[in-house]
Amino acid sequence: xxxxxxxxxxxxxxxxxQLLPIVQDxxxxxxxxxxxxxxxxxxxxxxxFLSIINPFLILTLAAxxxxxxxxxxxxxxxxxxxxMAWGAYAAYNLVQRVPMLNFLVVLVLAGLIAALVGMxxxxxxxxxxxxxxxxxxxxxxxxxxxxxxxxxWFTNYAHSGSVxxxxxxxxxxxxxxxxxxxxxxxxxxxxxxxxxxxxxxxHLGRAxxxxxxxxxxxxxxxxxxxYAKLTAFGVSSFYCGVAGALWGFLQxxxxxxxxxxxxxxxxxLFMIIIxxxxxxxxxxxxxxxxxxxxxxxxxxxxxxxxxxxxxMASNVEFMIFGSLIVLFLVLEPHGLAxxxxxxxxxxxxxxxxx
Amino acid sequence: MSIPRYAPVxxxxxxxxxxxxxPLATGETAPGFWVEVLIGGLMTGVLYSLVALGFVLIFxxxxxxxxxxxxxxxxxxxxxxxxxxxxxxWAAVLATVAIMVVLAFIVERIVLRPLVNQEGxxxxxxxxxxTFFLNGFGQAVWGxxxxxxxxxxxxxxxxxxxxxxxxxxxxNRDDIAAALAAxxxxxxxxxxxxHTATGRALRAVADxxxxxxxxxxxxxxxxxxxxxxxxxxxxxxGVIWGGKLGVQFSISQVALKALPVVILxxxxxxxxxxxxxxxxxVGEKMAEVFLAPPLVKxxxxxxxxxxxxxxxxxxxxxxxxxxxxxxxxxxxxRV
Numbered sequence: 001x002x003x004x005x006x007x008x009x010x011x012x013x014x015x016x017x018q019l020l021p022i023v024q025d026x027x028x029x030x031x032x033x034x035x036x037x038x039x040x041x042x043x044x045x046x047x048x049f050l051s052i053i054n055p056f057l058i059l060t061l062a063a064x065x066x067x068x069x070x071x072x073x074x075x076x077x078x079x080x081x082x083x084m085a086w087g088a089y090a091a092y093n094l095v096q097r098v099p100m101l102n103f104l105v106v107l108v109l110a111g112l113i114a115a116l117v118g119m120x121x122x123x124x125x126x127x128x129x130x131x132x133x134x135x136x137x138x139x140x141x142x143x144x145x146x147x148x149x150x151x152x153w154f155t156n157y158a159h160s161g162s163v164x165x166x167x168x169x170x171x172x173x174x175x176x177x178x179x180x181x182x183x184x185x186x187x188x189x190x191x192x193x194x195x196x197x198x199x200x201x202x203h204l205g206r207a208x209x210x211x212x213x214x215x216x217x218x219x220x221x222x223x224x225x226x227y228a229k230l231t232a233f234g235v236s237s238f239y240c241g242v243a244g245a246l247w248g249f250l251q252x253x254x255x256x257x258x259x260x261x262x263x264x265x266x267x268x269l270f271m272i273i274i275x276x277x278x279x280x281x282x283x284x285x286x287x288x289x290x291x292x293x294x295x296x297x298x299x300x301x302x303x304x305x306x307x308x309x310x311x312m313a314s315n316v317e318f319m320i321f322g323s324l325i326v327l328f329l330v331l332e333p334h335g336l337a338x339x340x341x342x343x344x345x346x347x348x349x350x351x352x353x354x
Numbered sequence: 355m356s357i358p359r360y361a362p363v364x365x366x367x368x369x370x371x372x373x374x375x376x377p378l379a380t381g382e383t384a385p386g387f388w389v390e391v392l393i394g395g396l397m398t399g400v401l402y403s404l405v406a407l408g409f410v411l412i413f414x415x416x417x418x419x420x421x422x423x424x425x426x427x428x429x430x431x432x433x434x435x436x437x438x439x440x441x442x443x444w445a446a447v448l449a450t451v452a453i454m455v456v457l458a459f460i461v462e463r464i465v466l467r468p469l470v471n472q473e474g475x476x477x478x479x480x481x482x483x484x485t486f487f488l489n490g491f492g493q494a495v496w497g498x499x500x501x502x503x504x505x506x507x508x509x510x511x512x513x514x515x516x517x518x519x520x521x522x523x524x525x526n527r528d529d530i531a532a533a534l535a536a537x538x539x540x541x542x543x544x545x546x547x548x549h550t551a552t553g554r555a556l557r558a559v560a561d562x563x564x565x566x567x568x569x570x571x572x573x574x575x576x577x578x579x580x581x582x583x584x585x586x587x588x589x590x591x592g593v594i595w596g597g598k599l600g601v602q603f604s605i606s607q608v609a610l611k612a613l614p615v616v617i618l619x620x621x622x623x624x625x626x627x628x629x630x631x632x633x634x635x636v637g638e639k640m641a642e643v644f645l646a647p648p649l650v651k652x653x654x655x656x657x658x659x660x661x662x663x664x665x666x667x668x669x670x671x672x673x674x675x676x677x678x679x680x681x682x683x684x685x686x687x688r689v
Contacts, residue, residue, distance in 0.1 A: 030420065074475070076475050076478065076479075078482075084582060110443040118384065124670060124673050124674060127673070127674065127677060128677050131419040131474055131475075131621075132617065132673055133480055134419075134478060134616050135611070135613045135614060135666065135669055135670070135673070136669075136673060136682050137613075138610065138613060138666055139663065139666035139667050139669065139670040142662050142663040142666050143663040143666065143667060145662065145663075146660065146662055146663050148506055148658060149657075149659070150655040150657055150658075150659060151653065151655060152654060152655070198571025217608050262607075266482070266486075268480070269482070273479055290499065311493070311498050312494060314490075315493045315494040316494065317490065318487065318489050318490025318493075319486070319487050319490035319494065320490075320493075321483070321486045321487075321490075321522070322483045322484060322485065322488070322490060322491075323483070323487055324483070325479065325480065325482060325486065326464065326465050326480055326482030326484065326487070328482040329472075329476055329479060329480050329483065330464075330465070330468040330469060330480075333476065343569045345558030348555075348635075
C-alpha cells in the first residue's frame with residue numbers, strides 16, 4: 001500500500017508469528033471490521049442486504065470451505081453443494097425435533113453432521129485422485145439431491161417436499177430483519193475466517209499443502225495421507241454444512257432440494273478458481289464476484305437503455321464465467337487474490353521501483 | 355493368502371447379473387416386459403456410449419479429461435436442429451462438422467496450448483470453463499427453446515418377437531437406427547485408427563506423448579484432429595439424442611452420465627466406453643423399473659428416481675474395487 005513497514009522490528013517469536021505483522025495492516029483490518037459493523041448497517045438498504053451482502057457472506061463461508069479442500073489439500077470436488085444440503089437439512093431437523101437447542105449449537109451440530117457425510121464421501125480419495133475424485137463427488141451430489149427429495153423423514157413429512165423455517169431467535173434476539181441477519185452472519189464469518197486462517201497456518205494446513213504439492217513426498221516426511229485427506233474433507237464439509245444451514249435459515253427461509261443442486265456446486269468451484277485457489281482472501285473476492293456479476297448483468301444494460309432478456313442474460317453469464325475460468329487458469333492460476341497481492345507489492349515500491 | 359485381484363470385480367459383476375435376472379426369477383414380471391426394459395436400457399446405453407466415446411478419444415490423445423463433451427453434444431445438436439430449419443438435414447450435419455472443426459482449432463489454440471503440461475485437475479477445470487462457455491454461447495446463438503430434429507424415421511414402434519413372448523415386444527425404429535449408427539461409428543473409428551496414417555499417429559500419441567513427438571508427430575495438430583473427431587462423435591450423439599428426446603438444455607446434464615461410464619469402462623478404452631455405456635444404461639433402467647418400487651414401498655419414499663444417482667454410485671463402488679475400470683490400463687500410482 002502507500003505505506004512502508006520501515007522501522008517495525010520484531011523482537012519476539014510471537015510478534016513474528018502474528019496474523020498481520022505490519023501495524024498499518026492491523027489498523028486497516030480493524031477499520032474494515034468497524035466499517036462493516038457500524039457503517040454498513042446504517043447505509044445499506046434492505047434490498048442490498050437481501051440480494052448482495054447476505055448471500056455474499058454465506059457463499060464466502062462455503063467458498064472458504066471448498067477452498068480448504070481444493071485449494072489447500074488439492075482434492076477436487078464438484079459436489080460441495082451436497083454438503084451444504086446436509087448442513088441445511090440437519091439444522092432443519094434439529095430445530096424441528098429438538099426445539100430447545102440454541103441456534104449456535106444447531107449450527108455446530110449441522111456442521112458436524114455435514115463433516116461426517118463429507119468424510120464418508122471422501123473415503124474414495126484415499127485410493128483415487130484428480131479426475132476420478134470428481135466423479136466420486138458427483139455421486140455425492142446426485143445421491144444427496146435424491147435422498148432429500150425422496151426420503152420423507154428428512155423433510156419432516158412436508159407435503160410439497162419443501163421445508164420452511166421460522167425466524168431464528170438467539171438469546172432473545174430475533175433475526176427477522178435483513179440487518180439483524182447481516183450482523184449475525186458477519187459475526188459467524190469473522191469467527192470462521194479466523195479459524196480457517198489459523199488452521200492453514202498450523203500443522204493441519206501444512207499437512208494439506210504438502211499432500212497437495214506432492215503426496216508421495218508428504219508421506220515420506222511423515223504426513224499420513226489418510227489423516228490429511230480425511231481432515232480436509234471433514235473441515236471443508238463442516239464449513240459448507242454451516243454455510244448451508246445459514247443459507248437455508250437466514251437467506252432462503254424455505255427451500256427444496258433443488259436449492260442445493262449441481263449448479264451451486266459449480267458456482268462454488270468458480271468462486272475459488274476466479275478468486276484464487278489456496279487463499280482465504282480469494283474466497284471473499286470470488287464470492288463477491290459471483291454474487292455481483294449476475295446482478296450487474298441485469299442492471300448495467302438496463303441503465304444503458306438496452307435491457308437483456310432473462311434468457312440472454314443467463315447465457316451471457318455462462319459465457320463470461322466460462323471464459324473467465326479459462327482466462328484465469330491460463331493467465332493467473334492464483335486468481336484475483338494473486339492480482340491483489342501483485343498490486344499491493346507494486347504500490348509498496350511505488351513510485352521508486354528500484 | 356491374498357485375495358485375487360479380480361475377486362471384488364467378480365463379486366460386483368455377479369451381484370449385477372443377479373439383479374438383472376431377479377425380476378424374471380420371481381416370476382412376477384412378464385418376460386416380454388423384461389425384454390422391453392432391457393432393450394430400452396440398451397438404447398439409453400448406446401447414447402451414453404456415444405458421449406463416453408468422445409471422452410475416451412480426447413483422454414487417450416491428450417490426457418485431458420474433457421468435461422465439455424456433454425456441452426459439445428448439446429452445441430452440435432442445437433446447431434444441427436437450427437440449421438436444418440434452413441437446409442436439408444445432411445447439409446446441416448455437414449455444416450455442423452465444419453463448425454466443430456473450427457471449435458477444435460479454437461480450443462486447441464486458446465485453452466490446450468497454453469495449459470500444456472499442467473496437472474490433470476487444472477485441465478479438468480479448464481474444460482469446465484469450456485462447458486459453461488459452450489452452453490451459454492450455444493444457447494445465445496441458436497436459441498434456448500426445445501427444438502426438433504426430424505430424421506425422417508417413422509415414429510410408431512414396431513412389434514417384434516411376437517411369437518416368442520405373448521404380446522410381443524415393442525421397439526422404436528429410431529432406437530434401431532441409433533444402434534446401427536453407433537455400430538457404424540465405432541467401426542469407422544476402428545478403421546480410421548488402424549489403417550490411416552493419422553490414426554496411427556493418434557495411437558502413437560496416446561501411447562507416449564514424448565516418443566511420438568520425437569519421431570516427428572506434431573502434437574498440436576493431433577490435438578486439433580482428435581478434438582474434431584470428438585466433435586463429430588458429439589454430432590452423432592447429439593443428432594440421435596435430439597431426434598429421440600428433442601434438443602434441449604437437459605442433454606448437457608444427462609451427458610454427465612458419461613463420466614460414470616468411462617470410469618466403469620476405463621479411461622483409455624474405446625470398447626470400454628461401449629460396454630460401460632451399455633452396463634450403465636441397462637443397470638439404471640432395470641434399477642428404476644424393478645428396484646425402485648420395492649424400495650419406495652419398504653422405506654415409504656416420495657417416489658423413485660433412483661436412475662439419477664444409480665450410475666454414479668455404481669461408478670463409486672467400482673472405483674473402490676477397480677479404479678482403472680474394466681478395460682483400462684493398470685497404473686501403479688500410489689496415493
